[in-house]
Amino acid sequence: MKETKISGTIRKMKEARIIGVFPTPVYISQLNRKLTSLELKFVEKNKKNFTKNAGNTTSANNYILNEKPFKKLKKELELRVNDYFQKIISSKNNITPFITQSWINYTEKDQYHHKHCHSNSIISGVFYINCHKTLDKITFFNETYKIIKPEVKNWNLFNSESWWFPVTTGDIFLFPSSLSHAVETKQGENTRISLSFNVFIKGTVGSNHDLTELILD
16 A cells, blocks of 8 residues: 555555556567578578668568478468467458568668568568577567657656567567567677568458458458
8 A cells, every 4th residue: 555645634545557458469489490501591592682671681582481492481480470360369250361572681780670660461570580689679669649748757668659679580570560660770790681571361351240341362
């Protein structure tokens, strides 16, 4: 019990509970194996055939998971995508998530990955092929409009405008495609390499009776 003074008297106040509602999910998993030499060679091969991004470079091939060397990796990432949909979206509609576009990001020292989100996608994912376990991270942003914006004394999940997670080689992150994210200026001598992908769905969502039915082939 806490004591609080009101109009000259002291009344005991019960400890308050703070409960977060409607949180934004960030799903974190790990690939339970190392990449094969064939997969790693394919990663290096695509580093030579790249396109410039705002702050770093990406593979020219933006359907990279459809390539034969990544056949097994794609299936392993799809397992995590299905797990995300079962645990977080938990739809009673008969829908099937599938990976649409996918590409590799290469970020050298002093490069960065600009703040962005992913349109025409439901969830997005990042698989970390190579990163520095103490220096590399991913930062997410809360871009909800704030009517009043006082200076903050102690940052927490409710008042923060950004939140970062450390990342290690083999990590898999899945999150809503509408969630803005970025990579700050790269520290360390290693090349940070990640594979990003988008996910959409096939099937029927909504209700025919409620006039909300949408059929996605």
